[in-house]
Amino acid sequence: MDVTVSPKNPPENSIVSREEWLEARRKLLAMEKEETHLRDKVRAERQALPWVKMDKDYVFDTPTGRKTLAELFDGRSQLIIYHFMLGPEWDAGCPGCSFLSDHIDGTLPHLNNHDVTFVAVARAPLDKIEAYKKRMGWKFPWVSSFGSDFNFDFHVSFTKEDLAKDKVFYNFSAIPPEQAHDELPGLSAFYKNEKGEVFHTYSSYARGGEEMIGTLMILDRAPLGRNESSTMNFVKRHDEYEQKPEAGSSCCH
Structure with a gap:
């Protein structure tokens, strides 16, 4: 099986002595440490974000029946939702979202033990979700928001009317509609207190999920x-890696 990606351009790295390499590597290490410290700072700011109380009811189709957003927590206090690009008319999920999702199953025992539930949400009907999930061999929870405002309220799904406007709101800013699609990726976090109140604590979009x-x-x-x-x-x-080049590519249906 050939899964090698050929370089577009041959590498042009300098060939140097071990001593010169060590000097260059130490310079890079200083930058890497700076990046780590910045990441720590960003993480602290993320944890300090204010929260918004959820005052709208959302209901999702799940393999065990209809469930509210509060019920998706599955007995835990924290919920991570991945906004998966799989529209009602799509035949398969977005390759990019699928790529990210390939990394989730192994994290579930660790997340659950840390009082965190992970759930993917897509606007496709549940039968389409279940069929694609089976094809991919995934185990993580995945529910349908079909017929709900959830995806639209979290700015990851867009109607034809939305896309016909001058601007579309995505990733906390207005973007040209040609940069958008009927479905786009994102991740949102929620907290549920002992009273059962649910709070929206965080969302990220576009390349925000790369570290996952x-x-x-x-x-x-x-x-x-x-x-x-x-x-x-x-x-x-x-x-699809064994198929012809045209089989994968697009991040849409």
Whole structure:
């Protein structure tokens, strides 16, 4: 099976002595430490964000029946929702969202033990979700928001009327509609207190979920890096790498 991505351009790295390499590596290490400290600072600011009390009822279709947002917590106090790009008319999930989702199942015991529930949400009907989940071999919880305002209220789904406007609201700003799609990715976090009140604590969009994708973090340390001409353009659904090049590619249906 050939899954190799050929470099667009041959590497042009200098060939130096071990001593010169060590000097360059120490300079990079200083930057890496700076990045780590900045990440710690960002994490602290993220935890200090104010919360918004959820005052709207949302109901989702799940394999065990209809459930409210509060019920998705599954007995825990924290909930992470991944806004998965799988629209009602789509035949398969977004390759990029699928790439991220390939990294989730192994985290579930650790998240659950840390009082965190992870759930994916898509606007496709539940039968389509279940079929695609089976195809991909995933175990994580995945529910449908079909017929709900949830995706629209969290600015990850857009109607034809939305896309016909001059601007679309995504990633906390107005963007040209040609940069949008009927479905876009995101992640949202929620907290439920002992009274059962639910609070929206955090959301991120676009490339905000990259750190969840361990494969990218490994590629960033490989000699040729991600070797991409645009964001994750090399990614296919994991059962499509043996197929012809045109089988994967697009991050849409």
